[in-house]
Amino acid sequence: MSLLNTAILAGLFAALLPFIIHFFTRSKYKPVRFSSLAFLKELEVKNIRRLKIRQVLLLLIRTLIIVLLVFTFARPALKTSTLNAVPDAATTSVIVLDNSYSMQCRESDAILLQRAKEKALEIVDTHHIGDQIYYIIATDTSENISRAYQDLDALKERIEKTEIAFQGAQMPTALERAAALLKKSNDINKELYVLSDFQKHNFLSDSGSVFDQMIAIPVYPQTVDNLCVTQVKILSTIFQTGKVIRLQALVANTGTRVAENRLVQLFFNGSRVAQSAVSLEPGEQTTILFRFVLEKSGYQSGSVVLEDDDLLADNDKYFTFYTPEGIQIGLEDNQPYIETALRPDNREPSPFKIHQLPALDYVNPDRYDVLVLAHFSRLDDSFCGKLADFVRSGNGLFLVLGKNIDIKNFNQHVANHLQLPPVLESIGSSENRESIFSAGRADLAHPIFDGIFTTEERDIGDPVFHFALKFRPTPDIDPIIEYNTGELFMFERRLGEGTIILCTTGFDPEITDFIYKPLFAPLIFRTIGYLGVQSQIGGEQLTVGDPFQYKLSAAHVHQELVMHRPDRRMDTVYPVLTASGTWIQYPHTDVPGVYALYADDEILGQWSLNIDTAESDLSRISEEKIKEHYTMNIVFADISAFINKLRFGRELWPFLVAAALLFLFIEMLIYKEKGETSVQEES
Numbered sequence: 001m002s003l004l005n006t007a008i009l010a011g012l013f014a015a016l017l018p019f020i021i022h023f024f025t026r027s028k029y030k031p032v033r034f035s036s037l038a039f040l041k042e043l044e045v046k047n048i049r050r051l052k053i054r055q056v057l058l059l060l061i062r063t064l065i066i067v068l069l070v071f072t073f074a075r076p077a078l079k080t081s082t083l084n085a086v087p088d089a090a091t092t093s094v095i096v097l098d099n100s101y102s103m104q105c106r107e108s109d110a111i112l113l114q115r116a117k118e119k120a121l122e123i124v125d126t127h128h129i130g131d132q133i134y135y136i137i138a139t140d141t142s143e144n145i146s147r148a149y150q151d152l153d154a155l156k157e158r159i160e161k162t163e164i165a166f167q168g169a170q171m172p173t174a175l176e177r178a179a180a181l182l183k184k185s186n187d188i189n190k191e192l193y194v195l196s197d198f199q200k201h202n203f204l205s206d207s208g209s210v211f212d213q214m215i216a217i218p219v220y221p222q223t224v225d226n227l228c229v230t231q232v233k234i235l236s237t238i239f240q241t242g243k244v245i246r247l248q249a250l251v252a253n254t255g256t257r258v259a260e261n262r263l264v265q266l267f268f269n270g271s272r273v274a275q276s277a278v279s280l281e282p283g284e285q286t287t288i289l290f291r292f293v294l295e296k297s298g299y300q301s302g303s304v305v306l307e308d309d310d311l312l313a314d315n316d317k318y319f320t321f322y323t324p325e326g327i328q329i330g331l332e333d334n335q336p337y338i339e340t341a342l343r344p345d346n347r348e349p350s351p352f353k354i355h356q357l358p359a360l361d362y363v364n365p366d367r368y369d370v371l372v373l374a375h376f377s378r379l380d381d382s383f384c385g386k387l388a389d390f391v392r393s394g395n396g397l398f399l400v401l402g403k404n405i406d407i408k409n410f411n412q413h414v415a416n417h418l419q420l421p422p423v424l425e426s427i428g429s430s431e432n433r434e435s436i437f438s439a440g441r442a443d444l445a446h447p448i449f450d451g452i453f454t455t456e457e458r459d460i461g462d463p464v465f466h467f468a469l470k471f472r473p474t475p476d477i478d479p480i481i482e483y484n485t486g487e488l489f490m491f492e493r494r495l496g497e498g499t500i501i502l503c504t505t506g507f508d509p510e511i512t513d514f515i516y517k518p519l520f521a522p523l524i525f526r527t528i529g530y531l532g533v534q535s536q537i538g539g540e541q542l543t544v545g546d547p548f549q550y551k552l553s554a555a556h557v558h559q560e561l562v563m564h565r566p567d568r569r570m571d572t573v574y575p576v577l578t579a580s581g582t583w584i585q586y587p588h589t590d591v592p593g594v595y596a597l598y599a600d601d602e603i604l605g606q607w608s609l610n611i612d613t614a615e616s617d618l619s620r621i622s623e624e625k626i627k628e629h630y631t632m633n634i635v636f637a638d639i640s641a642f643i644n645k646l647r648f649g650r651e652l653w654p655f656l657v658a659a660a661l662l663f664l665f666i667e668m669l670i671y672k673e674k675g676e677t678s679v680q681e682e683s
Contacts, residue, residue, distance in 0.1 A: 054670055061667045068660040091127060092148065092185035094134040094178040095120055098196035099162055100169040101313035102615050105197070107221035113164055115219045116195040120159050122639045123193050123217075124152050134181050137162060138169040138196065141177055148181075166313060166544045166592050168615040171202040175214075191643075193217060200621045201614055215643070216634045220620055221310070226255035227262055227280065228314035228616040229304050235289075237447050238529040239323045240351045245294050246450075249304040249317065251278055252285035254616045259309075266290045268302035297323045299606045301594045314616040318594055318608040326353035327532035330368035332360070332375050337507050337515045338400075341524035351529065365390035370531045374400035374507065378409040384417035391418065392496025396531025401469050402506025419495060420502065421477065424470045427487060438462050439514075440484035446492075448480065448501075448526040452519070463514035465489075468505040499534045501527055542609045547587040550597055550605045557582055559599040566593020566609075573597070 097120055103113040127133060132148035133155055149155035175194070182190045196202070197220040231250040239245065247266065253259050259280045266274040273292040280286060294300070299322050306315040329352045331339060342352050357363050357371075360379065365371055365386050373379075379387075391397050397418075401410070411422040428435035442449070444458050460481065471488050473479065480501070481489040493500040507515050514520050542548060552561075552575050563571045563586055575582045584597060592611050597604045623634055635642040 058667060058670055061663050061670070065660050065663050065667065068656050068663070072656040072660065089188040091131040091189035091191060092134075092182060092187040093123070093127065093131065093191040093193065094136060094181055095123060095159075096136045096138060096171075096174050096178050096192070096194045096196075097159070097162060098138045098169045098171070098194075098202075099165050100139050100615055101164055101166050101611055102169075102197055102199060102311065102618060103219075104164045104313050105221060105224060105226070105311045105618065107310075111164075112197055112219045112221070113162070116217075117159050117162060119217050119219065119639055120193075120195055121156055123643065124155055124159070126640055126643045127152060132185070132187065134178070135159065136174050136178055137165070138171055138174045139165040139167045141170050141173045145177075145181070164313070166590065166611050168612045169196065169199070169202050171196065191215065195219060197618070198621050198626065199615070199617065200619045200625075201617055203621045203626065214633070216626060217639065218620075218634065218636065223257055224255040224311070224618050225257045225259070225309045226311045226314070226616070226618060227251055227253055227259050227278075227306050227309060228311075228613060229264075229306060229317035230285070230613045230616070232304050232317045232319045234319065234321065234533075235447060235450060237450055237526050237533055238351050239294060239321065239533060240349075241294055241297055241323070243294055244291050247290045247292070247304075247319075249288045249290065250285060251280070251288060251306070252616075253280035253282050254314075254618050255310065256282050256618075258282065263307050264288055265305045266292065266302065267305060268292055269295075269300060273302075294323060297325055299596070299603055301606055301608065311616070311618070313592075313611055314613060316592065318592065318610055320594055320606040320608040321533075322606070324369070327351055327370060327529070328368045329354045329528060329532070330357050330363065330365070330371045331355065332357050332373050335372070335374050335507075337520075338372060338374060338524055341521040342528060352532070365395070368395070370396040370398065370528055372398045372400070372528065374398075375402060375404070377404045378406045379414055381413045381417075384413045387414075388417040388419075388495065391498035391500055394497035394534070396498060396528075396534055397500045398528060398531060399500065399502045400506055401502065401504055402508060403467050403511060404506075405469065407469070418493070418500060419476070420493060420500070421471045421474045424472055427468045427470050427485075428466050435466055437465050437468075438484050439465075439489060440482045440486070442481045443479060446478075446480050448523065448530045450526065452522045452526060461517050461519050463512055463517050463519075465505055465512045465514070467511045471504060499531055501531060542589070542607060543612045544589060544592050544609050546589055546609065547585065548589065548595075548607050549586070550584045551580075552582045552584060552604075554582075556599040556602075556604065562598050564596045564598060565591060566595065567591050 097116060099113055103111065103116065105112050107115075124133065130150075132150055133152070134145055134148045135155060135158060136145065137143070149158070175192075178192050182192060192214045194214055195217045198216070198218050228251070229249055230252050231248075233248045233250075235246040235248055236244075249264065249266075251264060259278070261277050261279055264276045264278055265272055274290045276288050276290070278286055278288065290304075299320065301318070301320045303316050303318045309315065329342065331342075331354055339354060342354060343350050355368065360373075360376065360383055363371075363383070363386075371387070371390065387397060399414075401423075405423075407423045407426070414420065415422050428437065439460050439462065442460050444453075449458075465483065468483065468487065468489070471491070473488065473491075476493065478492045479488055480491055483489050488504055490501065490503050493502070505511055507520075509515065557575055561573045561575065561584060563573050563584075565571065565588075571586075571588065573584050573586060576585055586595070586597075589595070589609050592609055595607045595609065597606075626634065633642075
């Protein structure tokens with residue numbers, strides 16, 4: 001137990017007053033002569049002893065009343081928590097406020113962030129002059145916090161200005177930083193307050209408690225109506241003006257209520273081009289397929305949009321891609337079968353612009369979107385390094401390994417630079433016609449098979465092969481087609497932002513009859529188209545907060561460069577000269593949407609930034625789990641009273657006041673009885 005106002009204890013000296021008054025005011029008897037002493041002796045026997053007992057009781061009760069009143073003003077408190085606070089000592093506190101986009105969730109007429117800010121202001125009001133308060137927002141733990149707030153009004157203004165950030169909360173980092181700030185404080189009292197919706201994915205950590213005394217103040221709605229777009233994927237492998245583009249959207253119900261007949265719309269280049277409706281139970285998700293016509297070439301952008309619900313931030317998913325006049329294909333000479341496959345129909349313009357490659361030593365890969373190398377024996381180390389840079393920057397590479405391949409050269413240079421598995425050995429021989437194997441299992445869900453089969457029956461046929469190279473499967477490659485022996489026929493490897501597809505056999509009549517099969521031409525056409533589309537879409541998926549960069553050509557270095565943001569703000573940007581070229585580096589990606597870089601009136605590039613959908617998982621961590629991972633006191637209402645109770649314990653003055661009143665009432669009864677007895681005796 002502790003006393004919150006020890007100075008008042010000097011009032012205990014007042015407890016001596018009843019004794020002093022009693023000593024100086026006690027009755028003094030004078031001897032009086034009576035004719036008979038019988039009556040007085042009888043009175044002494046009956047009343048004197050009772051009178052003395054009453055006087056002692058009154059003396060003790062009056063003294064006790066004074067003591068109770070003094071202790072009432074001293075405010076005794078009984079410790080009911082482990083928060084080691086010392087009354088009237090200086091306090092250092094840290095307030096961690098979750099302003100992630102899940103705190104935009106609406107309940108009644110306010111969003112959760114507004115409720116959290118109101119509670120944070122209540123916390124500030126429990127502090128006094130001389131206390132220090134640090135303020136951390138959970139979405140930006142990189143903010144420089146060198147000094148605590150001692151001006152409480154300035155801190156209140158800072159809290160009021162806190163806005164929703166379209167990023168996830170970095171709660172473990174924020175808590176560790178808060179603990180470090182408290183650790184370096186010399187104040188006796190140290191307090192850490194966490195205001196959040198306490199999403200499960202933010203607080204389930206094996207690191208345990210970072211500070212022994214944390215005060216959790218949860219703010220969340222009891223029920224939530226929320227759908228979100230978790231993924232947008234372009235399924236088409238060829239982008240061609242006038243052709244249909246297929247796009248797939250994944251919609252999930254992350255709320256607690258059933259969503260019935262909700263509208264899902266597709267906007268493309270500023271216009272609504274398609275829509276659908278979904279009904280989902282809590283926890284369910286569904287895939288929606290959209291089709292729309294590509295009407296122009298150049299930079300394209302769009303979004304999948306949901307109806308308004310309790311959380312607006314995750315109702316939009318943005319995408320961008322680029323459609324050139326034609327995909328630039330660099331094709332190694334003497335490949336008539338591949339070239340024919342890339343021009344299957346003379347009635348329609350080809351989406352490809354085919355360029356015959358000169359001697360490979362003189363090839364500049366940067367001129368092309370896709371390189372097709374199908375007749376080489378050896379590649380020098382320098383050219384392999386160029387190929388690796390070409391792919392990493394977002395382009396496509398199609399390798400067809402024929403009978404002339406130098407296995408040792410491939411393993412030392414090609415596989416090393418392109419991070420491919422090495423060739424183990426050759427299978428069969430072009431001279432030995434008796435060595436026969438055929439196509440086996442295929443991943444028909446791969447995008448290169450999209451649109452190839454016109455019926456539900458999907459059969460890749462039975463092409464015959466006499467020669468192939470054996471590769472060992474590794475976790476970083478994706479098999480597309482295998483031979484009936486289980487060896488790899490065609491596989492995919494992602495490298496940086498680009499893609500490599502490799503065939504383990506050549507396309508020569510001495511090796512295979514695959515070139516005469518119906519599947520060959522559409523498979524090659526779709527494969528090259530798939531590789532070209534990857535460079536147009538871009539392999540990197542950007543989220544809010546991720547910086548991006550763009551390499552400038554010499555023609556644009558001296559032009560006015562402006563970044564058009566989704567919030568209609570336009571930022572002037574300046575090129576940065578590096579050893580690898582001149583770049584635009586843009587870090588201010590704090591808003592979801594489409595960013596576009598312009599040089600004067602010419603658009604140079606577009607980027608789509610989306611929120612991290614992990615923050616859309618609104619499932620909360622239970623109180624039991626909070627206490628399992630952290631040492632936390634949890635409070636939902638009446639924060640001021642809760643904090644005072646944690647700091648100083650449960651105050652006992654109401655009980656003392658009640659006891660004092662009770663003893664005062666008893667004193668009145670005893671005194672009244674004494675008075676009545678005296679009157680009777682006088683009578």
